[in-house]
Amino acid sequence: MTAVRAQPLVSQAKTQDVRIIDTDVHERAELYSLLPYLEPKWRKYITDFGWQPDRVLPYAQFAAGGLDREDAKLPDGRPGGSDYNLLREQLLDEYNIDYAVLTGWLDASALAPGWPEFKTALMSAYNDWQLENWVARDERILGSVHVNAHDPQNAAREIDRMGAHPEFVQAIVYIGDKAYGDPYYHPIFEAAARNNLPIGLHHSENSPTALGFHRYFVEWHTLVPQVFMSEIVSLIFNGVLDKFPTLQVIMIEGGTTYVPHLMSRADQQYKELRSEVPWVKRMPSDIIREQFRFSTQPTEEMSPEKFLALIDGVGSEDLFCFSTDYPHWDFDSPWEALPAGLPEGLQRKIFFENAQHLYPKMPALRAR
Amino acid sequence: MKQVVCKIDELGPGEMKPAQLGPIRVVVIRAMDGTLHGLAAKCLHQGGPLERGRLYDHTVASSDVGEYVMDSDREILKCPWHGYEYDIRTGQTVFDETRCLQTFTVREEGDEITVELGVPGAAGQAGSARASA
Numbered sequence A: 001m002t003a004v005r006a007q008p009l010v011s012q013a014k015t016q017d018v019r020i021i022d023t024d025v026h027e028r029a030e031l032y033s034l035l036p037y038l039e040p041k042w043r044k045y046i047t048d049f050g051w052q053p054d055r056v057l058p059y060a061q062f063a064a065g066g067l068d069r070e071d072a073k074l075p076d077g078r079p080g081g082s083d084y085n086l087l088r089e090q091l092l093d094e095y096n097i098d099y100a101v102l103t104g105w106l107d108a109s110a111l112a113p114g115w116p117e118f119k120t121a122l123m124s125a126y127n128d129w130q131l132e133n134w135v136a137r138d139e140r141i142l143g144s145v146h147v148n149a150h151d152p153q154n155a156a157r158e159i160d161r162m163g164a165h166p167e168f169v170q171a172i173v174y175i176g177d178k179a180y181g182d183p184y185y186h187p188i189f190e191a192a193a194r195n196n197l198p199i200g201l202h203h204s205e206n207s208p209t210a211l212g213f214h215r216y217f218v219e220w221h222t223l224v225p226q227v228f229m230s231e232i233v234s235l236i237f238n239g240v241l242d243k244f245p246t247l248q249v250i251m252i253e254g255g256t257t258y259v260p261h262l263m264s265r266a267d268q269q270y271k272e273l274r275s276e277v278p279w280v281k282r283m284p285s286d287i288i289r290e291q292f293r294f295s296t297q298p299t300e301e302m303s304p305e306k307f308l309a310l311i312d313g314v315g316s317e318d319l320f321c322f323s324t325d326y327p328h329w330d331f332d333s334p335w336e337a338l339p340a341g342l343p344e345g346l347q348r349k350i351f352f353e354n355a356q357h358l359y360p361k362m363p364a365l366r367a368r
Numbered sequence B: 001m002k003q004v005v006c007k008i009d010e011l012g013p014g015e016m017k018p019a020q021l022g023p024i025r026v027v028v029i030r031a032m033d034g035t036l037h038g039l040a041a042k043c044l045h046q047g048g049p050l051e052r053g054r055l056y057d058h059t060v061a062s063s064d065v066g067e068y069v070m071d072s073d074r075e076i077l078k079c080p081w082h083g084y085e086y087d088i089r090t091g092q093t094v095f096d097e098t099r100c101l102q103t104f105t106v107r108e109e110g111d112e113i114t115v116e117l118g119v120p121g122a123a124g125q126a127g128s129a130r131a132s133a
C-alpha cells in the first residue's frame, strides 16, 4: 500500500500549548441592533431616513467569501462575527485563545467627517452594545472604545466614560483619509494616555492608497501598509509621542514587514530635516520601538530565517503582537501563520507577552 | 485504507463532500463532466478547510488587462480563507503548479462512492471514475 504522506500539521501554538492573545477580532453589529442603545432622538435617522455608513472601496473582495472567511458566515446570511456562539467555536475554543481584543465593525473615524453629533452618539451606542452583547458574555473577550475622531472633545469624553470599564482595554480609531498627528486630534491621544489605554489604529475600506483607489482590489490590498506608514509618520513628526510619552499605539492589520523600511527611512529624514520638527526629541526608530506595536496579521509566507531577519531589522522582539483578524478572509491561523521553528522565547512574546505589556488593564492569564 | 464517502446519488456534478481517511481529511468532488476527484482537504497555505470552500466550474482566465474569460476546461476549488485556487483534477495551485495537494483515488463501487489512498490513474487502480449513467 502506498505510504501516507500526511500533510504537515506543524502547530507551534498547538503542540507547545502556547498561550494566545488575539489582538484583532471583529465582532459585527447590524445597524438596527444598535437602536436600543442609541438615544431616542437619533433613532429615526436610521429607521425612517435610512442612514448608512459611507463606504468608498469600489471593489468586491475576491476571496471565496467576500469580506469574510467563507466558513465564518452564518447560514441565515448574516456576516461573520455576528454570532457569539460561532465566534466562540471557530476562534476562542478552536485555538484555545486566552484573550480576544475586539476591534469591531462600525467606526465613525473612518467615515467622512460630516454630521459629527450623530456619529458621536452612534459610537456611544456601539460601545454599550459591544459591552452587553460581547464583553459581558465571555471573560476571554475584551472591548475597545470606539470613538468619532472627527469630534475630538467628545471622543475624549467617550474614552473617559468607557475607559473606566475594567474590560475595555484600548481605544480604537479607524483610519480613513485623515492623518491623525494633526493637533486637532490630540485630545483623543491625551484621553487615552490619561486612562492608561493604548490607542489601536486600524485601516478601513475608506483608507486610500497613496494614489487613491487603483483599478483592482489586489492593488489596494497590497498597498494597505501605506496608510499605516502615513499614520505613524504623522504621529511621530507631529509630536504626539513626545507630547504623550506614556502613550502606546498598536497598528492593527497592517502586517509587519514594512516596519524596518519605515524606521530606516524616517531616521534618515530626521537626521537631515530635524529643524523643521524641533518638537520631535528622539530618533523615529526609537519612538517606534518604545511606543508602537504591530499586530502580526496579515502574515506573508516566509521562512524562519526571513522572519528572524525581520526581527533583526526592527531591532526588538517586543514589537509584534499576534492577531487573527477573525472572521475576515485574510484570517491568520494561530497554528500556521508564523513560520515553524522560531525560538520559543520569541514565540511567547509574539503570542502573548508583548500584548500583556501593551494592555495594562488586561487581566492576568488564567491557570489552565 | 479505504473509506465510503456517500451514496452515488448523493454527490452530483459541481458538488463536494468531506471524508476522513485515517488521519487525513479529504474532500471528494464530482466535476461537471461526472468524474470524481479526491484531494487532501487541508489547504497548503494555512490549513484552511477546503471542504468549506467554493467550487467553480471554470477558471477566470485572460491575457488582456480588463478582460475576464471563464475557462470551463479547468474547474477550481477555492479555499474558504485566503482564496488559494486548486485545480480539482490535479490538486495544483493555479499560481504555482509545483505546489500541489495530495490526491486520492475515488471510485464508484456498487451504489457507493469510495475514496482510498493512492494516486488516481496509477497502475492497478481505477483512478478518478466517470459516473455510470
Ligand code: FES
Pocket (backbone or CB within 6 Å): B043, B044, B045, B046, B047, B048, B079, B080, B081, B082, B083, B084
Ligand atoms: S489557508 Fe487556504 S488560502 Fe490560506
